[in-house]
Amino acid sequence: MEPRPPPPVPALFKVALAPLQAFFRLEASSGILLALCAVVAMVWANSPWASSYTGLFDAPLALEVSGFRGAFTFRELINDGLMTLFFFLVGMEIKRELSAGELRTPARAVLPLIAALGGMVVPAGLYLIFNAGTPAASGWAIPMATDIAFSIGCLTLVRSRVSNGLVVFLTALAIFDDIGGIIVIALFYGTGLHVEWLLVAGGMVVAMAVCNRFYVRNGMIYVVLGAALWYAMHHGGIHATLAGVVLGMFIPARSVRRGREVLTELSAYIHRLVEEPEDEAVRGAQILHIEEQLEDIEPPLNRFVHLWHGWVAYGIVPAFALANSGISLEGMSLADLTKPLPLGIIVGLFVGKQVGIFLFTWVAVKLKVSPMPGQARTAQLHGVAVVGGIGFTVALFVATLAFPGQAELLAEAKLGILLGSLLSAVVGYLLLRFGPAPKAVPAV
Template structure:
């Protein structure tokens, strides 16, 4: 008796096509997020939205939303905070986590991995931190606002790189790399300043506990632990210990980022040879949907061994930070009420100190320190830049937004009038730096000669 032919399993149905209307609606959004300057643009829009919201007929809702009380209870302990504090002290830890990973990547395999590559942006960053602080103190030394001297020291890398992207045909890649490395050193300087000068009084027992957690994280790094949950739990413990130890808890994110392994756990050739043997065995196995899914999962897990955890975590969190946390931070902290604000506030020493620190101090410090270093033969010009291009990039570096607002909140946590004046100086100084820097670079030709002494 002949065996009846078996009916082949039906092929899985392809997913239904996306309606044309949705494709048309999503296309501009997808194009925006592929744009290099998109995170900086979104950040600017959120800052503008906060400013408009805080000065609209619905200004009370702005305060109500971000000052809304929240609480969390865990194991008998209860914490109370506002929505703004949750953003500034909680979500911004993830921002600093990404900063820590970026610093480690640049130090291990990027532009800061050798002294010769790192020396010029380091010198420029020192000028971009020292001079703005001195300019600020020239206006505010001996006043109640003196403690905000670190506010104009920071460069906002998202805004600054976004500004250079708008003139990328006029600016060489070397200058973009120079500004990025400079901003990384700015971040390191800002982190040290926050840790040393903006704590709340040190508590030895909690700091010892924090040191113990750091040792655990160092062990994770040495043994190339890849499990994200392990780092999340250790990071949460470190945040709690640093919060009670008197060091600003968001810096736990930096420490956590520096402890993420930057090397793959296995050699790429070993993994590829193993996969080749595995694929040879798969050819002889019967094919079905369940088996195919298991094979794909095995291949994905094997390929993850080639990718360093640092790259994987950075890729995972970059968009959440750039398009979620930082814009939300800008929305929560840029809402300055201009009601009743007049010449006195605009010309207050604090506002002027921050404004001139960012717009004048930054460009003078970075340009002069870099120009002198080049003239002394310490390093060659970044990207063979001309004097005009170097000056334009120095002006753009005066866009100090995210970290500047963060430091302002630490400097004047219980002084709303001073905090408002500081925010006003940050917004005006960053805006003018961006506009003037763009105009300067827009009319400068492509790099063609070394930095020369100005005529």
């Protein structure tokens, strides 16, 4: 008996679903969703229902496993737990770029590395000019971050005005920025080192290296090792979310066999199946064999990135923005923006980022260290440098580490991050939208 075809999808359902599908196909969709969550959080925290916002994210939770009991709030679950998966994705993206992407050779990596150094050093220095010697000095790393989702989303809105070379340049810059942020978090935002737990963490890293060496593809093994590393780092005094980065760097990045070899074997195998009589009893095993052969072509790194990207971009990061962007403006005035902490962040993100990225890149190009990315005009490089001042996700994360238990300073820092990022996004967009068009690149 022929199997019945699935029932048709109702036309009304297709019409309702079409805008949602179009949104998720849009390159800037994750950045738009992130911005929307930040706006919702701000409105919610300053509405008549503000108490429900605080009540939700400060709600106490508890987890008990084999006699071990942990107490935390919903916000801490997001910031210290779910954000580990964000950093896991960051670690895998870094490894992919270093092994097979835009950072795989020194010649490709040198210019975005130089630009990233400028984009970290100058903002941190400007922040300290405003805050050195004050209780807010510990937040010096906040304006160092560039948010990949927001910045690339902003460039997507002016895609016809920006060369592909500049998009790649900003992406690579943001990746180096992430590496710098990870190092800073590990070195300066721990809670005091405990050697015995760090030795346990070292054992987990060795186990991950062994799994990488022997090309282990079972995701559950990495889940167990990652959870154990998180727990060890949490007790060892290093911020536990960085366990995600370490785990991501040990996911195998190369395929077991060459694609042509596998496809040749599969072609012969499928040809034999076509010649054989139909046998539904073994059809499932045959399909499974084909799937296993195809898995040899796709590296585990690519598979895990595809698996987690949607959850992180459209779930975890927006939840983080929703939980951390709700700043109560009650009792605040415009004069509060002139306080050293928010002013230092705003100046660091909007001025420091663009000056550091543009100046360091321009000098490197003039010294012929590397050519101008995408043969871009100087004005376009400046516009991209301004967009690089959108520091949102990692900047908010660093702020929560810099001011634990200091609600007033944390609120001021969040306000500075939101305004500095907004200013960079708007001005960067306008500079690229109404600036000179890209140079015509001659066909080769």
